Amino acid sequence: MSIVLEAKHIDKYFRKPVLFHVLKDINFQIKKGEFASIMGKSGCGKSTLLYILSTMDTNYDGELFLNNELITNYHRDKLSYIRNKHIGFVFQFHYLLSEFSVLENVMLPAKKLAEKSLQEIEHDAIEKLKILNIGHLAKKRASRISGGEKQRVAIARALINNPSIIMGDEPTGNLDSHNAENVFNIFERLSNDHGLSLLIVTHDKDFAKKTDRIIQMEDGKIIT
Amino acid sequence: MANWSVILNIAKTHLLTKIKQTSTAALGVTFGIGAYITLVCFMTGLNGMLDDLILNQTPHIHVYNEIEPSKKQPISLYDNVEGSFNVVHSIKPKLSQKKIHNALPIIKYLEENPNVRGALPQIKTQIFYIAGSIELGGNLTGINAVDEARLFNMGDYIVEGSAEDLQNTDNGILLGIGIAEKMSLKVGDRVQLSPINGGIFPLKIVGFYQSGIADLDAIQSFTNIKTVQRILGKANNYITDINVKLYDIEQAIPMSKKIEQQFNLTAMDIKTANAQFETGTTIRNLITYAVSITLLIVAGFGIYNILNMLIYEKMNDIAILKATGFSGKDVQLIFMSQAMIIGFVGGVLGLLIGYGLVRLIDTIPFQTEALPTVETYPINMNPLFFIIGFSFAMVSTFLAGYLPSKKAKKIDPVEIIRGQ
Numbered sequence: 001m002s003i004v005l006e007a008k009h010i011d012k013y014f015r016k017p018v019l020f021h022v023l024k025d026i027n028f029q030i031k032k033g034e035f036a037s038i039m040g041k042s043g044c045g046k047s048t049l050l051y052i053l054s055t056m057d058t059n060y061d062g063e064l065f066l067n068n069e070l071i072t073n074y075h076r077d078k079l080s081y082i083r084n085k086h087i088g089f090v091f092q093f094h095y096l097l098s099e100f101s102v103l104e105n106v107m108l109p110a111k112k113l114a115e116k117s118l119q120e121i122e123h124d125a126i127e128k129l130k131i132l133n134i135g136h137l138a139k140k141r142a143s144r145i146s147g148g149e150k151q152r153v154a155i156a157r158a159l160i161n162n163p164s165i166i167m168g169d170e171p172t173g174n175l176d177s178h179n180a181e182n183v184f185n186i187f188e189r190l191s192n193d194h195g196l197s198l199l200i201v202t203h204d205k206d207f208a209k210k211t212d213r214i215i216q217m218e219d220g221k222i223i224t
Numbered sequence: 225m226a227n228w229s230v231i232l233n234i235a236k237t238h239l240l241t242k243i244k245q246t247s248t249a250a251l252g253v254t255f256g257i258g259a260y261i262t263l264v265c266f267m268t269g270l271n272g273m274l275d276d277l278i279l280n281q282t283p284h285i286h287v288y289n290e291i292e293p294s295k296k297q298p299i300s301l302y303d304n305v306e307g308s309f310n311v312v313h314s315i316k317p318k319l320s321q322k323k324i325h326n327a328l329p330i331i332k333y334l335e336e337n338p339n340v341r342g343a344l345p346q347i348k349t350q351i352f353y354i355a356g357s358i359e360l361g362g363n364l365t366g367i368n369a370v371d372e373a374r375l376f377n378m379g380d381y382i383v384e385g386s387a388e389d390l391q392n393t394d395n396g397i398l399l400g401i402g403i404a405e406k407m408s409l410k411v412g413d414r415v416q417l418s419p420i421n422g423g424i425f426p427l428k429i430v431g432f433y434q435s436g437i438a439d440l441d442a443i444q445s446f447t448n449i450k451t452v453q454r455i456l457g458k459a460n461n462y463i464t465d466i467n468v469k470l471y472d473i474e475q476a477i478p479m480s481k482k483i484e485q486q487f488n489l490t491a492m493d494i495k496t497a498n499a500q501f502e503t504g505t506t507i508r509n510l511i512t513y514a515v516s517i518t519l520l521i522v523a524g525f526g527i528y529n530i531l532n533m534l535i536y537e538k539m540n541d542i543a544i545l546k547a548t549g550f551s552g553k554d555v556q557l558i559f560m561s562q563a564m565i566i567g568f569v570g571g572v573l574g575l576l577i578g579y580g581l582v583r584l585i586d587t588i589p590f591q592t593e594a595l596p597t598v599e600t601y602p603i604n605m606n607p608l609f610f611i612i613g614f615s616f617a618m619v620s621t622f623l624a625g626y627l628p629s630k631k632a633k634k635i636d637p638v639e640i641i642r643g644q
Contacts, residue, residue: 051638056547077551084549091641095544097234099241109548111230157548169641 003068004165004197005030005053010062012048022048024220026062030165030199035191037208038201040217046201047169049217053199054087054167055079067164084113088158092170095154098143102129102153105142110160121160128156132186148179155186159196166190168200172207184210231554234545235561242534246566249530253570253621254577256523257613260516261578264609266585267512269602271505277436278501280377282494283344283467284476287324287483290490294318327463330487334468339475342375344368346465347452353445354416354424355407362403362443364417366452369398375469384411385431395451397427401434402442417455425455436592520620523570527624531563535632542632543640556633563625564618571617575610 012023022045030036040046051057053064055071058079064072066086071079083089096105106125110116116124129135132152137145142153151171158166166187172180184207190196191212200211208214216224239246293315299305324330327345334343347366352359372378373387383401390398399415409415414426427447434441453462468483470476473494480491495502535542542555582603590601 047642051641054547056636057638077553080546080549080551080554082549083547089547091547095540095547095641097541097544099237108230108234108545111233112227112549112554114227114230161549 002032003029004032004034004066005199006065006068007049007053008063008065010049010052010060010064012045012052012057012060022220023052023060026222028215028222030197032197033191033195035187035198035212036200036215037211037213038199038215038217039203039205039208042203044217045220046217050167050169050199050201054089055083084109085161086164088155088161088163088166090151090154090158090166090168090171092173096142096150096157098141100142101138102134102140102142102145103138105153106157106160109157113161125156125160128159129153131159132156148175148182151175151179151183152186155183159190163196165197165199168198168202170202170204171200172202172204180204180207227554231557232561234558235565238534238538238558239562239565245530245534249527249566250570250573252523252526253520253567253617254574256516256520256620257571257574257617258577258581259519260613260616261575261609262581262585263516264512264613265578265582265603265605266601267508268606268609269604271508272604273598273602275505276377278498279473279494281381281435282498283376284470284473284494285468285480285483286492286497287330287466287468287487287489288464288492289320289322289324291317291320291322322464323458323462324464324466324489327466328461331463331466334466334483337479339470339472339479341469341471342371343466343468344371344375345449345463346467347449347456347462348464349452349456350420351455352418352420353403353407354418359418360403360406360443362400362445364397364452364455365444365446366449367446368449369446376467381433381435383432383434389430390446390448393428393430394448395425395427396430396447397451398431398433398446399429400441400444401432402438403445404429404432406442419455421456423455427451517616520616524620524624527563527566527621528628531559531625531628532631534562535559535628538632539635539640542635543637546635546637547641552633555635556629559629559632560622560625563621563629567617567621567625570621571614574617575614578613579610 006029007026010023010026011021014020014022026049038046038049048057052060055064055066055074058076062072063070066082071082074082096102097108100108103122103125106128107121110121110124111118126135126138129138132155134149134152134156137149137153142150145153151174155166155171168187172183175183187198187200188210191198200207202208214224215222297310297312297315299310299312331343331345334340345368349364349366351362351364353362367378369378369387369390373382379387382398385398390396397415397417399409404410407415409429411429411431413429415429417425417427419425433444433446435444449463450460453460456462468479470479476493477495480493483489483491545555545558546552582605585601586603588601590598592598
């Protein structure tokens with residue numbers, strides 16, 4: 001199977017308030033279609049790792065490959081394009097643009113990418129919302145829907161450009177068990193049916209157990 | 225790479241959902257520009273009126289024979305005392321004629337110059353207005369009334385009668401309004417004049433003259449050149465002054481120098497004669513611009529503040545946009561375009577409000593003794609002011625938007641997302 005994401009010898013320091021070695025020689029790979037989760041205690045550096053993998057944090061040592069292409073030291077604008085095209089994001093707190101409608105929120109990354117016509121984008125967006133069973137919310141304002149619904153809209157937005165990998169930073173951390181279950185099922189379905197790679201940072205043991213692979217972290221190192 | 229429709233759509237949504245703040249910012253610009261337009265049109269209108277008051281009736285070059293002492297006293301012509309120290313007491317002005325020698329050929333010569341719009345002869349003399357046993361001193365000027373009206377807007381200062389009436393009436397006189405009041409005269413009456421060297425001449429009043437300067441109106445009257453020549457008993461080539469009007473006022477100084485040299489006459493140019501007047505105009509313009517620019521800078525700070533606040537409120541949005549693939553430049557463009565939209569809308573409204581106010585001021589009655597022809601406040605509606613005002617709105621909002629948007633560009637999404 002081909003490798004989607006690969007980290008080689010990644011080291012990261014926090015320089016403020018004191019010098020602190022957050023990530024120590026991180027090496028791992030995510031294969032295509034793999035559903036992986038990163039677990040660890042608070043402060044072990046799992047979120048920090050995720051932000052490096054997401055290309056938003058560029059201040060690290062080591063090498064990062066996406067689809068076998070070295071993307072370390074790319075210019076910020078180029079990285080923005082890569083995030084836009086190849087990486088989908090789901091955060092702990094929904095993070096929708098509250099003034100826009102649900103549909104506009106989902107369409108926004110595709111409009112930015114501008115590879116398709118507006119009609120196609122709209123069609124795709126409605127399709128994604130339907131996959132997540134929230135097609136009926138399309139015209140509502142993003143600030144007027146419930147937390148579980150918001151998270152599903154965020155997933156739809158992450159899917160809109162058919163990314164190579166979806167990253168989540170505790171996507172179920174803020175949801176009740178029913179909604180968390182729901183979100184997990186969606187991820188599982190995407191992984192199984194659509195062959196999507198997923199990398200999810202989580203605290204939730206039940207959630208992690210059900211994934212294909214658990215990456216355990218402690219004190220800035222991967223232990224399993 | 226910039227995707228304008230997406231960027232403008234986001235900017236528009238931000239502005240519309242915060243319509244109160246948006247309109248406050250836009251209103252700041254509106255008032256700034258509106259006040260600028262009103263102020264500048266009104267002030268330059270007033271300036272123009274004051275300029276006209278002086279400049280329209282003042283010749284660009286005034287040619288006459290100055291009464292002055294000889295520059296070379298006779299003693300310096302005497303070779304025997306050359307090299308010695310001479311003191312001449314109580315120097316008297318040189319006895320010379322008031323009339324300009326060869327005035328008519330000079331006028332003809334000046335009229336042929338392509339820079340000259342017209343050269344008009346005048347005769348100035350002192351006379352007495354006789355009212356019974358009372359003699360009032362005064363000035364009588366002989367003119368070509370119709371030409372004066374054409375070149376020096378004489379018509380604006382004739383409150384009754386007209387320049388043509390004077391031209392067409394033999395022995396007619398255009399009496400200063402002050403004298404008319406003193407002597408209780410009206411148009412059609414006769415007034416008796418006496419030149420300094422004696423004799424009495426009755427002249428028919430064809431109209432009244434009011435310059436707006438009371439002292440002048442109490443002594444000054446006008447009549448035809450021929451009439452003055454007759455009163456003074458002079459030949460018809462007796463001319464004491466030549467007034468020259470040019471196409472380009474800037475030519476006045478070099479031209480006056482040339483005339484002085486060529487004809488050995490005194491030629492006073494308008495710039496020298498009204499130097500202090502020009503200073504006043506410059507200072508009024510300076511004040512106008514200082515006030516307008518202050519207003520616009522205040523408006524600019526308003527926009528700066530509101531955009532800054534907006535960016536703090538939209539930190540999360542900025543983080544999401546960056547996380548989902550918008551570059552720093554895109555985010556900057558979103559906020560820049562918000563500033564520019566505010567500037568554009570505010571600026572256009574400001575121009576409209578300014579236009580409306582200027583139109584309103586134009587209808588307010590403004591009557592003054594000094595300016596018989598002015599009925600409402602003077603306005604100078606120059607399209608250039610509107611262009612300047614609009615450009616200034618755009619430039620100031622650009623600058624006000626630039627700093628906050630640059631901050632938005634630099635926001636690190638990781639910090640925001642982690643901070644939650």
